[in-house]
Amino acid sequence: xxxxxxxxxxxxxxxxxFPLLVSTASDFSAVxxxxxxxxxxxxxxxxxxxxxxxxxxxxxxEDCCQWNGVSCSTQTGNVIRLDLRNTYNLTYPEYIMxxxxxxxxxxxxxxxxxxxSLLQLKYLQHLDLSIxxxxxxxxxxxxxxxxELKYLNLSRASFAGMIPPNLGNLSNLQYLDLFPYxxxxxxxxxIWVSDSNWLSGLSSLKYLNLGNVNLSLVSTTWLQALNxxxxxxxxxxxxxxxxxxxxxxxxxxxxxLQVLHLYNNHFNSSIPHWLFNITTxxxxxxxxxxIQGFLSNNAWRNLCHLRALDLTYNAISGEIVEFIDGFSExxxxxLQVLHLxxxxxxxxxPESLGNFRSLRSLRLFGNSLSGSVPASIEKLSFLKDLDLxxxxxxxxxxxxxxxxxxxxxxxxxxxxxxxxxxxxxxLALKNLKLFSISSVNKSLVFDMRQEWIPPFSLQVILINxxxxxxxxxxxxxxxxxLVRITLIGAAISDxxxxxxxxxxxxxxxMELQNNQLQGTLxxxxxxxxxxxxxxxSYNRLEGSIPLxxxxxxxxxxxxxxxxxxxxxxxxxxxxxxxLELSGNSLNGEIPSSMNEMKKLTTLDLSNNQLxxxxxxxxxxxEQLDTIDLSxxxxxxxxxxxxxxxxxxxVMKLTSNNLSGxxxxxxxxxxxxxxxxxxxxxxxxxxxxxxxxxLLSVSILNLRANMLDGSIPEGLCNLSNLHILDLxxxxxxxxxxxxxxxxxxxxxxxxxHPVTNRVVYSQEIQLNVKGREVEYxxxxxxxNVIDLSGNNLQGQIPDGIxxxxxxxxxxxxxxxxxx
Numbered sequence: 001x002x003x004x005x006x007x008x009x010x011x012x013x014x015x016x017x018f019p020l021l022v023s024t025a026s027d028f029s030a031v032x033x034x035x036x037x038x039x040x041x042x043x044x045x046x047x048x049x050x051x052x053x054x055x056x057x058x059x060x061x062e063d064c065c066q067w068n069g070v071s072c073s074t075q076t077g078n079v080i081r082l083d084l085r086n087t088y089n090l091t092y093p094e095y096i097m098x099x100x101x102x103x104x105x106x107x108x109x110x111x112x113x114x115x116x117s118l119l120q121l122k123y124l125q126h127l128d129l130s131i132x133x134x135x136x137x138x139x140x141x142x143x144x145x146x147x148e149l150k151y152l153n154l155s156r157a158s159f160a161g162m163i164p165p166n167l168g169n170l171s172n173l174q175y176l177d178l179f180p181y182x183x184x185x186x187x188x189x190x191i192w193v194s195d196s197n198w199l200s201g202l203s204s205l206k207y208l209n210l211g212n213v214n215l216s217l218v219s220t221t222w223l224q225a226l227n228x229x230x231x232x233x234x235x236x237x238x239x240x241x242x243x244x245x246x247x248x249x250x251x252x253x254x255x256x257l258q259v260l261h262l263y264n265n266h267f268n269s270s271i272p273h274w275l276f277n278i279t280t281x282x283x284x285x286x287x288x289x290x291i292q293g294f295l296s297n298n299a300w301r302n303l304c305h306l307r308a309l310d311l312t313y314n315a316i317s318g319e320i321v322e323f324i325d326g327f328s329e330x331x332x333x334x335l336q337v338l339h340l341x342x343x344x345x346x347x348x349x350p351e352s353l354g355n356f357r358s359l360r361s362l363r364l365f366g367n368s369l370s371g372s373v374p375a376s377i378e379k380l381s382f383l384k385d386l387d388l389x390x391x392x393x394x395x396x397x398x399x400x401x402x403x404x405x406x407x408x409x410x411x412x413x414x415x416x417x418x419x420x421x422x423x424x425x426x427l428a429l430k431n432l433k434l435f436s437i438s439s440v441n442k443s444l445v446f447d448m449r450q451e452w453i454p455p456f457s458l459q460v461i462l463i464n465x466x467x468x469x470x471x472x473x474x475x476x477x478x479x480x481x482l483v484r485i486t487l488i489g490a491a492i493s494d495x496x497x498x499x500x501x502x503x504x505x506x507x508x509x510m511e512l513q514n515n516q517l518q519g520t521l522x523x524x525x526x527x528x529x530x531x532x533x534x535x536x537s538y539n540r541l542e543g544s545i546p547l548x549x550x551x552x553x554x555x556x557x558x559x560x561x562x563x564x565x566x567x568x569x570x571x572x573x574x575x576x577x578x579l580e581l582s583g584n585s586l587n588g589e590i591p592s593s594m595n596e597m598k599k600l601t602t603l604d605l606s607n608n609q610l611x612x613x614x615x616x617x618x619x620x621x622e623q624l625d626t627i628d629l630s631x632x633x634x635x636x637x638x639x640x641x642x643x644x645x646x647x648x649x650v651m652k653l654t655s656n657n658l659s660g661x662x663x664x665x666x667x668x669x670x671x672x673x674x675x676x677x678x679x680x681x682x683x684x685x686x687x688x689x690x691x692x693x694l695l696s697v698s699i700l701n702l703r704a705n706m707l708d709g710s711i712p713e714g715l716c717n718l719s720n721l722h723i724l725d726l727x728x729x730x731x732x733x734x735x736x737x738x739x740x741x742x743x744x745x746x747x748x749x750x751x752h753p754v755t756n757r758v759v760y761s762q763e764i765q766l767n768v769k770g771r772e773v774e775y776x777x778x779x780x781x782x783n784v785i786d787l788s789g790n791n792l793q794g795q796i797p798d799g800i801x802x803x804x805x806x807x808x809x810x811x812x813x814x815x816x817x818x
């Protein structure tokens with residue numbers, strides 16, 4: 001949105017800089033060289049800086065006016081401009097910068113201290129130190145004494161601490177940018193304003209950016225201070241931790257204000273009525289600011305000059321038709337950006353939407369809009385971005401949508417479309433880059449000829465629960481720019497054609513699950529180095545598991561794959577973070593090369609025919625938090641290196657042939673939230689240390705083993721326990737009375753095992769009144785004690801009956817009384 005509406009910003013910059021350019025360009029013969037006292041001041045300033053990339057290498061010699069970043073008045077020779085903005089070409093967003101990019105950026109930054117020698121530059125009008133790294137130092141107080149400054153930009157330069165109030169002395173200042181976010185680790189919330197009164201002194205200010213500066217201490221006074229700046233054209237206060245949006249303002253002095261950005265705050269109030277009196281507004285952004293109230297406010301018609309309105313992620317309610325029609329009285333209304341996503345807006349989109357003919361971006365996702373899309377949408381000939389996802393829209397998609405030639409982004413996902421979608425719907429969409437759609441029960445049918453060649457070249461396609469099959473969609477082979485393809489539940493029962501795999505070198509995300517895909521896969525698949533996910537689960541694919549280079553998340557679950565897991569999977573797929581191969585017919589041993597998957601967090605090989613002992617080399621998998629090897633034919637014991645994994649939270653080894661005594665190595669599972677070892681052949685006593693070492697356990701399943709001895713009282717220390725299943729063993733002796741004190745079994749709150757990155761959705765089989773019940777999605781609210789099928793004796797402790805939230809309590813087939 002900001003890119004579309006930067007005209008006023010550019011005008012302001014030109015307005016501020018024009019006098020400097022004129023003075024520099026005229027009367028070259030008036031003065032030669034710079035003033036000595038100012039040259040010495042710049043030398044002192046340089047001495048306080050660290051400049052690893054040599055950006056100031058030209059700062060030598062007598063004529064400082066020739067130094068990089070320095071401009072002088074040709075009338076007087078005084079330094080009037082100091083522009084040391086870092087022009088390093090940053091990768092955006094910064095959080096995906098590679099290590100080498102971060103290092104190169106840091107080398108390009110100036111750092112150190114800002115010497116007060118700059119006070120000798122008495123005629124300095126322009127100071128720009130932005131996008132550097134001053135490593136958390138405070139903005140120097142003396143800058144407030146540079147009385148001729150018209151332009152001050154200290155943004156993205158890692159300043160911290162309190163902004164000095166004496167900046168309010170800069171009565172000539174027209175442009176002030178203190179936006180703190182930087183490309184370093186300095187906390188942007190470490191810069192704040194303690195008193196807003198100084199802002200009132202900036203009487204000439206036209207542009208102010210305090211975005212992400214902490215203004216919580218002035219949350220009730222910021223508005224009154226800024227209302228004293230009648231020349232203000234742009235105001236950016238996004239992410240300032242503001243908790244107050246004053247509802248009254250006696251006199252509105254914002255007579256020139258065009259851009260108002262207050263997004264990412266915590267107002268928890270309605271839009272105040274005084275705001276609708278700022279009739280000059282062109283760009284209003286209140287996104288994600290806890291705004292309430294009704295959209296159908298007649299006052300909107302006062303803002304006829306709006307070009308961009310963003311109210312996304314708030315709690316605004318009302319009918320969409322009243323809002324749209326509210327602007328009907330505006331002549332020459334030319335709104336370009338309308339973002340109302342994730343509110344409580346309802347009703348049908350009216351035909352009058354077609355009157356918003358200047359719209360470039362329309363995002364209404366995540367509301368309760370109903371009915372169909374009006375045919376008048378074809379009048380929005382400039383529309384590039386249309387997002388109607390996650391609503392209650394239904395009916396047929398109008399063919400007129402295919403006339404929107406400028407459209408690049410079309411998201412209709414999460415609605416209940418019916419009928420056909422045909423070539424006509426895409427007739428003129430030659431610029432389309434993203435297409436996303438879903439229906440319910442495949443009520444939307446794709447009706448294209450096999451020989452159809454689309455006018456577009458997509459980068460992203462997401463289709464869910466629509467009828468695309470039974471044949472594989474041939475027109476996809478024309479899409480050479482795809483980086484993401486999602487065809488989930490698309491009723492495709494074909495084999496994957498050879499041409500499809502030619503698309504993979506640039507694809508980063510591929511999801512084809514929940515179809516009926518058949519046949520085999522190539523022996524190896526190569527994806528983009530940035531590839532993230534490949535999901536072919538819930539199909540009928542067969543043959544061996546291919547090696548897939550570069551993929552981070554791989555799911556081949558619930559297919560017909562057979563044979564061994566490739567022995568070199570660890571070397572060839574070392575980038576894997578998630579590996580899911582469950583529900584196939586894989587056999588052989590678990591390859592020891594998996595120890596080389598240093599990034600692996602989730603490993604699910606359950607429900608296969610794997611055999612042999614669990615290999616002993618797990619020590620390299622330090623990121624692993626979830627292991628599921630259940631329902632195989634594994635034998636031997638639990639290797640000590642498995643439980644020594646520092647982040648392990650979920651271990652599921654049920655229904656194998658594991659044997660031996662419960663290993664002392666389980667003592668190291670101190671972070672484990674779920675230990676599911678049922679259906680094996682473990683022997684010996686329940687270790688007494690369980691209640692001392694496994695204090696994080698919420699699920700403990702040792703069902704159907706050969707354990708004997710008594711139930712140790714140490715179990716009563718497991719305060720997080722929600723499922724305790726010791727059924728069908730050879731346990732004897734009394735039930736410890738202290739089981740009635742288990743806090744976890746006396747509460748009704750979710751207890752998902754939260755792993756490093758995701759909430760693990762696991763399954764567990766429990767015996768409820770003689771029936772085997774498999775719990776999946778509702779595990780977090782199940783409380784169970786099952787001690788059935790043992791040789792327990794004595795009285796049933798009274799305390800257990802006081803566990804009011806206990807859902808299943810099974811003591812059958814024992815020798816208990818009471």
